[in-house]
Amino acid sequence: MTEPPAPRRGRGRPRAAGAVDCPRCHEMVPRVKYSFPEGRICGRCFDEAIHTSGRCARCGIARLLPGRDSRGAAICGDCAGIRMSFRCGTCGEEGALKRAGQCERCVNRVDLSEYLRLDRPAADPALDRLRDRLLSADRQASIYQWLRLKRPRDLLHALGSGELPLTHESFDALPQDAAVRHMRALLVDVDALPRRDEPLAQFEMWITSKIASIDDKTARDAVDRFARWHHLKRLRAGTERWDSQRSVHNAKQEITVAVDFVGWISSRGMPLAQCSQADVDEWLVTGATTRYTVRQFLLFASRAQDTVPLDVPRRPARSTRRISQEERLAAIGSFLQDETVTPADRVAMLLLLVFAQPVARIVEFPLTVIRELDDSRLVLEVVSDQVPIPEPFASLVRDHLAARSRDRTGNVARNPFLFPGTRAGSHVTQNHLRTVIAGLGVNVLAAKNGALDELVAAMPAPMVADALGFSYTALGQHERYRGSQYERYVSARQGLEARRPRR
Numbered sequence: 001m002t003e004p005p006a007p008r009r010g011r012g013r014p015r016a017a018g019a020v021d022c023p024r025c026h027e028m029v030p031r032v033k034y035s036f037p038e039g040r041i042c043g044r045c046f047d048e049a050i051h052t053s054g055r056c057a058r059c060g061i062a063r064l065l066p067g068r069d070s071r072g073a074a075i076c077g078d079c080a081g082i083r084m085s086f087r088c089g090t091c092g093e094e095g096a097l098k099r100a101g102q103c104e105r106c107v108n109r110v111d112l113s114e115y116l117r118l119d120r121p122a123a124d125p126a127l128d129r130l131r132d133r134l135l136s137a138d139r140q141a142s143i144y145q146w147l148r149l150k151r152p153r154d155l156l157h158a159l160g161s162g163e164l165p166l167t168h169e170s171f172d173a174l175p176q177d178a179a180v181r182h183m184r185a186l187l188v189d190v191d192a193l194p195r196r197d198e199p200l201a202q203f204e205m206w207i208t209s210k211i212a213s214i215d216d217k218t219a220r221d222a223v224d225r226f227a228r229w230h231h232l233k234r235l236r237a238g239t240e241r242w243d244s245q246r247s248v249h250n251a252k253q254e255i256t257v258a259v260d261f262v263g264w265i266s267s268r269g270m271p272l273a274q275c276s277q278a279d280v281d282e283w284l285v286t287g288a289t290t291r292y293t294v295r296q297f298l299l300f301a302s303r304a305q306d307t308v309p310l311d312v313p314r315r316p317a318r319s320t321r322r323i324s325q326e327e328r329l330a331a332i333g334s335f336l337q338d339e340t341v342t343p344a345d346r347v348a349m350l351l352l353l354v355f356a357q358p359v360a361r362i363v364e365f366p367l368t369v370i371r372e373l374d375d376s377r378l379v380l381e382v383v384s385d386q387v388p389i390p391e392p393f394a395s396l397v398r399d400h401l402a403a404r405s406r407d408r409t410g411n412v413a414r415n416p417f418l419f420p421g422t423r424a425g426s427h428v429t430q431n432h433l434r435t436v437i438a439g440l441g442v443n444v445l446a447a448k449n450g451a452l453d454e455l456v457a458a459m460p461a462p463m464v465a466d467a468l469g470f471s472y473t474a475l476g477q478h479e480r481y482r483g484s485q486y487e488r489y490v491s492a493r494q495g496l497e498a499r500r501p502r503r
């Protein structure tokens with residue numbers, strides 16, 4: 001069984017393989033139709049032949065070069081012995097003859113003049129310029145093809161009859177397909193339509209159609225104001241022109257989510273003005289995180305008093321991973337009990353999981369970070385405040401300190417660090433601790449973030465910051481995270497409970 005040869009991809013669309021051999025391209029084609037001295041050639045080779053011009057490789061005259069010599073060089077019809085004429089009966093130029101012995105340009109001229117009704121005495125000179133612009137193009141073949149399509153032809157007819165006035169507004173009212181966009185660009189090019197910022201104009205049209213889908217008038221007005229006053233105005237001001245495509249994309253996304261949001265609110269039979277924080281929270285927790293994109297709209301709508309003051313946290317960064325409280329408690333429990341892990345590694349893990357201490361800091365902890373108070377309670381003293389170390393964690397710390405002092409090498413006894421390294425006077429490396437942690441199946445960053453969230457929940461952020469040596473900014477983020485994810489979730493759940501009909 002033999003496979004047919006793969007068709008060579010040249011001009012035009014790929015074609016079906018056939019049983020006839022074209023003497024010019026040597027492809028097996030379904031049929032050959034044009035009689036040339038070398039035989040009957042295929043349609044694609046003929047099309048290429050009548051669109052090749054230049055200086056003849058044999059006689060040196062510049063003209064149409066439909067022939068090919070034995071080495072494949074393009075030659076003129078006379079040199080090739082082609083008897084067929086390619087001379088246009090109207091303009092006398094050589095080329096592809098399309099209708100009544102006329103070349104593509106002459107056929108295009110006739111068709112454009114007819115469609116645009118340029119023979120009328122009152123024809124708009126702007127339409128003359130449109131025709132001349134099209135006829136000046138090098139590749140008349142593509143104009144010829146374009147004029148065979150219904151959509152461009154209809155537009156030309158509408159322009160010629162005056163049914164489609166030469167204004168942007170009349171073009172704006174049409175469906176914005178490729179033909180309309182191309183025609184508009186041509187008309188702008190010949191000064192038949194004024195130049196304008198097309199992406200911005202398209203965005204404005206997009207707003208109009210997007211907002212039309214909102215049934216409730218008050219909500220529609222609110223989103224309309226947001227779209228025009230917040231987004232369109234900013235884009236017009238040109239401050240974001242350096243990346244207007246991206247800005248338009250972001251604006252569209254925010255408007256789309258705003259439309260979804262007001263639709264969701266009205267689906268519960270509630271006017272936008274009565275939407276509460278609990279509704280917003282429910283919206284946020286019952287869908288994809290893209291719903292956080294509603295933030296700008298709600299900030300704007302609150303200020304415009306279209307809604308009560310509402311708050312939406314920023315979308316939580318995707319890179320910030322967290323372990324849940326349950327996972328964290330499970331990990332703490334296992335490290336407290338797991339005898340196969342050394343006390344040193346278990347203490348390090350617990351400093352991470354219980355006190356959210358970063359690995360970089362843990363490895364450098366001096367021995368003095370742990371203090372025993374007069375009442376024999378253990379405390380952690382990272383900065384200046386003392387944080388009690390709860391049982392049974394405290395016992396484990398005592399075990400670690402005891403094992404440390406039992407070391408007979410003498411190196412450890414004089415070592416100033418809580419976790420001595422292998423070399424005298426050194427501390428364990430971050431790498432060592434990270435390897436231990438990874439071996440225990442804990443994601444360091446996620447564990448730390450999870451622990452911090454819980455700490456911030458247990459006491460006000462500034463207290464945690466002072467006691468455990470974190471910056472207020474870093475903790476503020478955790479407080480916001482808690483505020484948005486956990487407590488808001490609870491409040492949203494409570495809102496749901498309250499609304500649920502009683503049985």
Ligand SMILES: [Zn+2]
Nearest residue numbers: 022025042045
């Ligand atoms: Zn061929």
Ligand SMILES: [Zn+2]
Nearest residue numbers: 056059076079
């Ligand atoms: Zn020649």
Ligand SMILES: [Zn+2]
Nearest residue numbers: 088091103106
């Ligand atoms: Zn012609």
